[in-house]
Each structure stands twice: as structure tokens, then as C-alpha cells.
Amino acid sequence: MGSYAPTKRTETSVTAGTRRADFVVVGAGFAGLAAAARLFAAGSSLVVVEARTRLGGRVETVHHEGYALDLGGSWIGTDHVRARTLVRELGLDTWPCHSDGATIVRDDGSRLDDRRYSILHPLATIDYRLASRRLDRMAQRVSPMAPWTADGASELDGRSLEDWLRRATRTERSRTTLRRTAANIFSSEPSEISLLHALFYIRSSGGLGPMLATTGGAQELLVRGGAEQLAAGMARGLEGSLELGAPVRRIVHGTSGVRVEADALTVEAAAAVVAVPPGTAERIEFEPELPADRSEVLRRMSPGDAVRMADVYDKAFWRDEGLTGEAWGPKLPFSFTHDVSSPGGAPGVLATFFVGERARPIRELSPERRREVALAALVDCFGDRAARPRAHVERDWGSDEWTRGGYCSSMTPGLWSRYGSALRDPVGRLTWAGTETATEHAGYMEGALQSGERAASEALALV
Ligand SMILES: Cc1cc2nc3c(=O)[nH]c(=O)nc-3n(C[C@H](O)[C@H](O)[C@H](O)COP(=O)(O)OP(=O)(O)OC[C@H]3O[C@@H](n4cnc5c(N)ncnc54)[C@H](O)[C@@H]3O)c2cc1C
Structure with missing residues (x-):
């Protein structure tokens, strides 16, 4: 290490x-x-x-042998205009996050790339896409300034995202994929957040497509030096x-x-x-x-949960095999991985996220066991070369005294429609x-x- x-x-x-x-x-x-x-x-x-x-x-950056490792917020999206302007004004350098190649999907004992996964499971793939599109369309009808004013706001807010996705999907596989995708976006489980909140959040970021994309999306750029x-x-x-x-x-x-x-x-x-x-x-x-409204909102929001790890290798060896460095799957202990290496791929750095319900089980292990479990899962996805990183770094945001949550807190069912703008009103x-x-x-x-x-x-x- x-x-x-x-x-x-x-x-x-x-x-x-x-x-x-x-x-x-x-x-x-x-x-x-x-x-x-x-x-x-x-x-x-x-x-x-x-x-x-x-x-x-x-947002926190640590350094390994002069290489910066982000352990919290890191990506700047295509339309994150303030962050991009700030980068420019500060004279900082960015690079496009690597996204060429195939993503690994680990499911039912198989290790597939995302294209083969779609071919093998066409119904689930179509069902997932249809449900995602429906969410996007519904989000278009929610004002990010005042979600509580949307048509049918109290009904949308009275349900959890989980309740909606159970009904909106036809296969268990598409349901699981959508559930995991949602947790990766919100760092809370879909059962914890209101459907109206999910729509607000999606709308405030321009749609699910851009939120999930690397090139042209929210994961587009990384800042050199962190x-x-x-x-x-x-x-x-x-x-x-x-x-x-x-x-x-x-x-x-x-x-x-x-x-x-x-x-x-x-x-x-x-x-x-x-x-x-x-x-x-x-x-x-x-x-x-x-005021009681504000205290109630603070008390009842879902804080989310996140543990982020970084593993540093001599080079981004997965690129040699045509892989993006991204991996996910219902049976993996982690939520997803991402390649956050520099453009040349040396050193190679994999970021591993445990979010929502995936954070607690890993947190409860000893540091040695945590590392072992995380690396075994990386080996499972990327092969033996993933077993021996030059450095392994972890950051547990959920148990941090000054964060106590994941990327952000989310509104649980009923909060938007009952308390409206109480979170923001002076x-x-x-x-x-x-x-x-x-x-x-x-x-x-x-x-x-x-x-x-x-x-x-x-x-x-x-x-
Ligand atoms: C693992 C992870 C990955 C993420 N990835 C991305 C990403 O790639 N791209 C992206 O755009 N965003 C990402 N985010 C989200 C992003 O980091 C946050 O949205 C953003 O940094 C939140 O900023 P903030 O100022 O609202 O809150 P914070 O950053 O939480 O700032 C609040 C500050 O208040 C301080 N504080 C708390 N309580 C007190 C107190 N009582 N007295 C004094 N000070 C106090 C805290 O110490 C902290 O410094 C990620 C977050 C996490 C955790």
C-alpha cells in the first residue's frame, strides 16, 4: 500500500x-x-x-506520489457552467474522463460487457429504456424552482420512487437495473425518496441521459490536480x-x-x-x-450514504482490453466503478463507489477486510491485475461528522408538497x-x- x-x-x-x-x-x-x-x-x-x-x-483531494485522487466530488459536467467558468478563471486544467470501450456487467454469475448484456436480455433492456424515458418525460412537467406546484404534485410526492418503478417496469431485471441506477444517482435508495423529488432532481440536471453520460454528460471532465x-x-x-x-x-x-x-x-x-x-x-x-416547517424538512430528509475508494495501478490496464473501467451489477458488493486515470492512463486509477444500501455493509468490515472485499470484486470484473494496486485509499462520507450522508440529501415522500420552499426561504x-x-x-x-x-x-x- x-x-x-x-x-x-x-x-x-x-x-x-x-x-x-x-x-x-x-x-x-x-x-x-x-x-x-x-x-x-x-x-x-x-x-x-x-x-x-x-x-x-x-470535495476532497489527497495525493499519492504526486498524483491527485478525488475522494468526494470530482466530475464536472458538460453544462455545469459555473464550475467550468471557475476552472477557467482559476487557470486550472481539465481532461475528458475516459469512456471508450465496454462496461462490465456482473449478473447471475456471468461477466458480460454491456453490449452483450443488452443482446442477452432484450426485454429487460427495452423495458429499462422505456421506464427511463417515462421518468424523463414526467420530469419535464416539474418546475425545478417549485416542484410542489406541478400538476398532481401531492400524488407524485405521496409515492416513493420505488413504488413507481415497481409498477412502471415489467421484468425483475429491468427493475433491479433501474433501482441500482437510481441509487447511484441519488446516493439514497429509491424507497427513501419521493417520486416528485426524483423528477425535480432529474429536471434540475437536464434529464437522465446527461446525468448518466460521461462524454456530453455529468461525468465529462476531471480537474488536473483534483x-x-x-x-x-x-x-x-x-x-x-x-x-x-x-x-x-x-x-x-x-x-x-x-x-x-x-x-x-x-x-x-x-x-x-x-x-x-x-x-x-x-x-x-x-x-x-x-419555523416548524424548516426543522421538519431538515429532520426528515434522507441523507443518502456513500463510501468512495480509489485504487492506483501503474497503468490503466483495463483499457488494453477495450474496457471503460466502468463496472456494475446486482451481485457486486460495490455500486459502480469508474476510470479516473489521467489521459495517458498512467498511473491508472479506478474509483469505486458504495452508495445507498451498499455503503453500510462495507463500512461495517475491518479496514483489511474492506480492502480485500473491494479488490476481490475488482478482480472479478477486471482480472488479476486489479489485485495489487500501488495504493488503496478510502473515504467514508456517511460516518463523517460534518457530512453524515452521501452526495446529497433527498426529500422523502410528502416533504415537497407539504413544506414547499421551506428548505430555501430565508x-x-x-x-x-x-x-x-x-x-x-x-x-x-x-x-x-x-x-x-x-x-x-x-x-x-x-x-
Ligand atoms: C463520494 C461523492 C462523490 C461525488 N461526486 C460528485 C461529482 O463527481 N461531481 C459533482 O458535481 N458532485 C459530486 N458530489 C457532490 C458534491 O460533492 C456536493 O454536491 C457538493 O460538494 C456540496 O457542497 P455544499 O457546499 O453544498 O456542501 P458541503 O460540501 O457538505 O459543505 C458544507 C460545509 O459545512 C461544514 N459544516 C457542517 N456542519 C458545520 C457546522 N456545524 N459548523 C461549521 N461548519 C459546518 C462542512 O464541514 C462542510 O465543509 C459527490 C459527493 C460525494 C460525497
């Missing part, structure tokens, strides 16, 4: 005492940093209070405003301002942008209490950011950026 090191990061320590600024931003993920950058650009003074000792939240550099880039010029390693415990808010308390540090400001995931926001004490001098509050590319880094910009504009308008 090779050595790996975290990305070189901004050195900061927490100030003890009270700081005063025009605005305070809670959380230095992409949403909080986008908000901070906008407030800073507007000429405001601000303090960013972050629980972790690094920037980037659900996606966490975008966080460092957004924080340029803000060094004096950053308070890292400062978990916010309490927020006191009133008509004229807010007070944010993070152990030894207190920040007083005219307004706040709160940019933390729903599951961790719920643990912050608000005084006065938040409360007095508090505005809310975070990829979960986005109306474009919710769940992605792009959504986080959009939400941060929106929340900053709302905060500026409040004072």
Missing part, C-alpha cells in the same frame, strides 16, 4: 473571542465559498466559519476571513442581526448564509427556534445555501455554487 497525503491547504487557526463583520458564512464547502466570494466581490466584510480544518466539504483546488481558488483573497476548525454550535438571530457561536469564537454580523448539509444543520441550535436574517437548495444541478458541485450565489444575493438584499 503506497503512501498518500492530503492536498496542501490553507493554514489557519481559530480566533478566540468575538469578530464582527457585515456577513457571516457558516460552512466552507462549494456553496459557502461561492457565497463568500460573491459577498466579498460586493465589497462586504465577512467571516467564514468552518467545522473542518480544510476547505471544500464534500477538484479541491476549486475551493482553494474561491477562497483567494479571503484568507483573513477564514475560521477553520470551528464547528458552529449555536446561531442567535433577530431582526437586526445574527450571532454565530463556535466554541471559543463568536461572530456578530448583519446577516448569515448557512451553507451546511441538512443533517448537520439540524444539530445547530437556533435561537429563536426555526428566515429573518438567515439565508440558506447548499447543493440541496439548488434549482440547477441540485446534488452536484454546480448546484452548490448556484445555491451559494443565490443565498449571497438574498443576504445582500436583507441589509
